[in-house]
Amino acid sequence: MHGRQDKGREERVKELVAKNIHACWGSGLFYIVAMSIVVIDQITKAIVRSAVPIGESLPLIPGFVYLTHIANSGAAFGILQNHRVLFFVAAAVVISLIIYFKRTLAKNNRAINLFLGLVMGGAIGNLIDRIAVGAVTDFVDFRFWPVFNVADSAIVVGAVFLGVIVLGLAKEERADTSRP
Numbered sequence: 001m002h003g004r005q006d007k008g009r010e011e012r013v014k015e016l017v018a019k020n021i022h023a024c025w026g027s028g029l030f031y032i033v034a035m036s037i038v039v040i041d042q043i044t045k046a047i048v049r050s051a052v053p054i055g056e057s058l059p060l061i062p063g064f065v066y067l068t069h070i071a072n073s074g075a076a077f078g079i080l081q082n083h084r085v086l087f088f089v090a091a092a093v094v095i096s097l098i099i100y101f102k103r104t105l106a107k108n109n110r111a112i113n114l115f116l117g118l119v120m121g122g123a124i125g126n127l128i129d130r131i132a133v134g135a136v137t138d139f140v141d142f143r144f145w146p147v148f149n150v151a152d153s154a155i156v157v158g159a160v161f162l163g164v165i166v167l168g169l170a171k172e173e174r175a176d177t178s179r180p
Contacts, residue, residue, distance in 0.1 A: 030102060030113040030120070037121025041150040042128060045137040057141060068141035073134070084130065091127045095120065105166075112165060118158030125151030 052058060052069040059066050073084070098120045106112040126149075129136040138147040 027106075027113065029110055030106065030117040033114055033117030034121040034124065037118060037151065037154045038125050038128070041121070041125035041154070044139070044150050045125075045129065048139040049133075049137055052139070064142070066141040066143065067139055068147050070138040070147045071133070071135040072138050072147075073136075084134075087130055088127075091123055091130070094123045095127075098123070112162065115158040115161045115165070118154040119162070122151035122153070122155035122158065125149075125154070 048067065048069050052067055054069050054071050057066045057068040098116050102113070102116055102120075106116055126136045129151075136149065136151075138149050138152070140149060140153075141147045
């Protein structure tokens with residue numbers, strides 16, 4: 001009798017440990033991704049600020065991609081220039097929403113943690129620029145698209161994939177509620 005109880009208890013313990021490891025891995029992934037984006041973003045911006053004068057451009061792959069140093073006090077595509085307070089408020093709202101979604105939506109979902117981490121890292125990276133430098137340092141220039149940076153890329157990639165996931169979850173939920 002004790003043998004079966006011990007096996008049942010062992011299985012419950014294994015299940016609990018596996019569940020907690022899975023939850024920690026998802027949560028840890030969020031923080032690792034966010035911190036990595038901030039570090040990579042800030043290092044690349046520091047290199048550009050020290051090596052390329054504002055407004056100057058260096059070819060990385062001539063005819064395709066250039067390193068162009070832009071100090072952007074606006075938003076994406078240079079809109080809303082010189083509205084610092086608006087961007088601080090927007091960053092605070094975005095970071096608050098990410099924290100909310102991290103606690104409610106992400107739970108044990110690695111993909112959501114990954115993409116929320118990308119958006120969080122990007123938001124923090126650009127916020128650091130606005131506080132420390134007074135403008136966001138943009139430098140990746142394909143000539144056919146506005147100049148951007150690592151943080152911008154992380155925000156866009158994270159937001160697009162979060163949108164895909166949320167739409168997929170909504171579709172699944174609608175399918176589940178329409179079944180008899």
